[in-house]
Structures are given as structure tokens and as C-alpha cells.
Amino acid sequence: MASAAGILSAEPDFNSRRVTRTFVFRSRSRHRFRIPGWKKEGGMNSTPPGLRLLRPPTVIGQFHTLFFGSVRMFFLGVLGFAVYGNEALHFSCDPDRRELNLYCYNQFRPITPQVFWALQLVTVLVPGAVFHLYAACKNIDQEEILERPLYTVFYIISVLLRIILEVIAFWLQSHLFGFQVHPLFMCEASALEKTFNVTKCMVPEHFEKTIFLSAMYTFTVITILLCIAEIFEILCRRLGYLNNQ
CATH class of the missing domain: 1.20.1440.80 (Gap junction channel protein cysteine-rich domain)
Structure with a gap:
């Protein structure tokens, strides 16, 4: 989602008394979050054998x-x-x-x-x-x-x-x-x-x-x-x- 950068330039026009506003937009960089233990090709990592011993x-x-x-x-x-x-x-x-x-x-x-x-x-x-x-x-x-x-x-x-x-x-x-x-x-x-x-x-x-x-x-x-x-x-x-x- 883009957000305004807050850079505003105003040039007065004395004939028409209008103000020309120029907005400069700057895109926000995307951050990627990586889940610990997750692999793209294999999904979640396999649990160690000791932790699987629940029964x-x-x-x-x-x-x-x-x-x-x-x-x-x-x-x-x-x-x-x-x-x-x-x-x-x-x-x-x-x-x-x-x-x-x-x-x-x-x-x-x-x-x-x-x-x-x-x-x-x-x-x-x-x-x-x-x-x-x-x-x-x-x-x-x-x-x-x-x-x-x-x-x-x-x-x-x-x-x-x-x-x-x-x-x-x-x-x-x-x-x-x-x-x-x-x-x-x-x-x-x-x-x-x-x-x-x-x-x-x-x-x-x-x-x-x-x-x-x-x-x-x-x-x-x-x-x-x-x-x-x-x-x-x-x-x-x-x-x-x-x-x-």
C-alpha cells in the first residue's frame, strides 16, 4: 500500500488565485517474513525423533x-x-x-x-x-x-x-x-x-x-x-x- 511522502510544493498564481499542488508519492518497501523451520520445497521441518516419542x-x-x-x-x-x-x-x-x-x-x-x-x-x-x-x-x-x-x-x-x-x-x-x-x-x-x-x-x-x-x-x-x-x-x-x- 502506497503512502504520501509529505512533500508539498505550492506555487501561487496571481491571475487565477489558484494554488497548484504537486504530490510526490513514494512506495513503501515490502518486508518478507520467514517462519522458523519452514522450507519452500518441503514445508515444515520434520520433528526430531526424541520429540516424537509421546506415546x-x-x-x-x-x-x-x-x-x-x-x-x-x-x-x-x-x-x-x-x-x-x-x-x-x-x-x-x-x-x-x-x-x-x-x-x-x-x-x-x-x-x-x-x-x-x-x-x-x-x-x-x-x-x-x-x-x-x-x-x-x-x-x-x-x-x-x-x-x-x-x-x-x-x-x-x-x-x-x-x-x-x-x-x-x-x-x-x-x-x-x-x-x-x-x-x-x-x-x-x-x-x-x-x-x-x-x-x-x-x-x-x-x-x-x-x-x-x-x-x-x-x-x-x-x-x-x-x-x-x-x-x-x-x-x-x-x-x-x-x-x-
Whole structure:
């Protein structure tokens, strides 16, 4: 788009009293912008192999990471908050006193289930995240993980660590929360006041919590089974590579 240069010359004509204006135009030079990584003949540059490693090398691992992991996180984030969000507010004891309710609730829940399951998910993801970070730094492709024995062993170790962490989480969950939520909780409150020996506390929505607790146990068991199946898939595909050679 052209723009006026602002050079104006005026010559007065005394006979006609008209002013002759002469404008000088100067075209603006065009600037070309080049997108980084763009080639005329080939389009965008290909991504390095390490950055393409966003998914596990096995079909079962991809299913576990993309689908089942997302469902598990959605189940915990949305339904977990709906079931356990206001548990402390509706937890009441006899007599209904604030300090007694808080004391007995801390005894009933040493750790809240949402925090425990969030820590479980983060801890289970650590071995896989460390391996993928190592693969990204070394520019390891997905096929190389199954072709080279060293990378295959490292990946199997990360899956085994995931299984061990899930088993530990299952054991801790059974000791902290049990397998069923009862409607009444007997609280030992003698340390708070001598008049309180053993008091009864009402647990709100105990049936919904039992269903949710069973679902989280089921998710843990399914994750362990998927990890075991992934190891078998790795071994079968590894044997296939050896037979082809």
C-alpha cells in the first residue's frame, strides 16, 4: 500500500488565485517474513525423533496412557470431589461439637482419599516419565526401544516399577480406608476431654463412598493387569524381531 511522502510544493498564481499542488508519492518497501523451520520445497521441518516419542511403544501401553489414564483422572477429579468434597462438613458426632467433630474426623481420615489417590497417580507416572525424558534426550525412536536390548530392558524396568508402586498403593489403601465404609464410626475421644470416652459419629453418604472405593480398587487392579500384559507384549514383539533377524 502506497503512502504520501509529505512533500508539498505550492506555487501561487496571481491571475487565477489558484494554488497548484504537486504530490510526490513514494512506495513503501515490502518486508518478507520467514517462519522458523519452514522450507519452500518441503514445508515444515520434520520433528526430531526424541520429540516424537509421546506415546509408549506398545499398543497396551498406549491404551493405558491415553484412554484408561484419562478415565481414571476424570473419575477421580470430578466424581471424587462430588463424593468426598463436603465430607468433613457433614461428619457429626454425639454430642455435636465442632472440636469433637474435627478431632474424630482426623481420627477417621488420617489422610483424605482425594489426596491419597492424587499422590498415587503422580507416583505411578514417575517411572514412565523418567524413561520418556531419557528417550527424548537420547533421541530414541519408538521402534528402537523394541529393537535394542538395552532400551527394552530399561522400559521393562519402568513398567515393573509401575506395578510395584500400584501394589504398594493397593496395600496402603486397604489399611487406610478398608474395603467398606460403615455408617457409624466409634471415636476414641478421651484425649480431648475426660468426659468423652467413646463417642459415635455419623459418616455421611457411606454407600456412595463404598462404591467409589470399590471403583478405585478396580482401577488399581486393571492397571496392574495392563502393565503385566504390556510386558508380555514387549517380550513377544522382541522375540519377533529376533526371529526376523
